[in-house]
Amino acid sequence: MQRFASVTRVRPEKLEQYKALHAKPWAGVLETLKKAGIQNYSIYLHDDLLFSCLEYHGSDWQAATQMIAADPVTRDWWKLTDPCQNPFPSAKSGELWSSMEPIFLME
Amino acid sequence: MQRFASVTRVRPEKLEQYKALHAKPWAGVLETLKKAGIQNYSIYLHDDLLFSCLEYHGSDWQAATQMIAADPVTRDWWKLTDPCQNPFPSAKSGELWSSMEPIFLME
Numbered sequence: 001m002q003r004f005a006s007v008t009r010v011r012p013e014k015l016e017q018y019k020a021l022h023a024k025p026w027a028g029v030l031e032t033l034k035k036a037g038i039q040n041y042s043i044y045l046h047d048d049l050l051f052s053c054l055e056y057h058g059s060d061w062q063a064a065t066q067m068i069a070a071d072p073v074t075r076d077w078w079k080l081t082d083p084c085q086n087p088f089p090s091a092k093s094g095e096l097w098s099s100m101e102p103i104f105l106m107e
Numbered sequence: 108m109q110r111f112a113s114v115t116r117v118r119p120e121k122l123e124q125y126k127a128l129h130a131k132p133w134a135g136v137l138e139t140l141k142k143a144g145i146q147n148y149s150i151y152l153h154d155d156l157l158f159s160c161l162e163y164h165g166s167d168w169q170a171a172t173q174m175i176a177a178d179p180v181t182r183d184w185w186k187l188t189d190p191c192q193n194p195f196p197s198a199k200s201g202e203l204w205s206s207m208e209p210i211f212l213m214e
Binding site for chain 1: 150
């Protein structure tokens, strides 16, 4: 199992929309995440910061992310969620969420 | 089981010290966390942001945090780690880490 965490910012004027979407996530989005091997996926908010952490139970993370990105329901979901996000200046080109470096773990 | 996440900032000049401490955490600190019912405790870094997330397996979170705060080894550890942190202006008085609001969970 691998753990991944990432961070981005929410646009203040889109905060309520982002929260409402995530309070009732689409079944097809969750199904795809589960099929991809993702478990214990949380998103947390403070000020305009969004922090996500998840567990990947599988052997090919890149293939898993590609499978998720190819899912039509997920792509429709992202059409709503992407405009809510305001990536960090330090985000890689084309990335809304910035990967975080793990610096401590106690299982 | 309850999940908690929090966020703070690291002082750039203290980043290497903070990372070095957490790469080799003291046995007594980990022991106290485990006794308190904490599992799967991670800290992640991006830019100057520190995110922590953990699971609490117990029935009295307030008592657990008080037990941790009363541990002499943990207090010595905090003498080193506290000065590394630069709380958000929005942090509650006396708190280095700001609690985050959970807005999404897929188990």
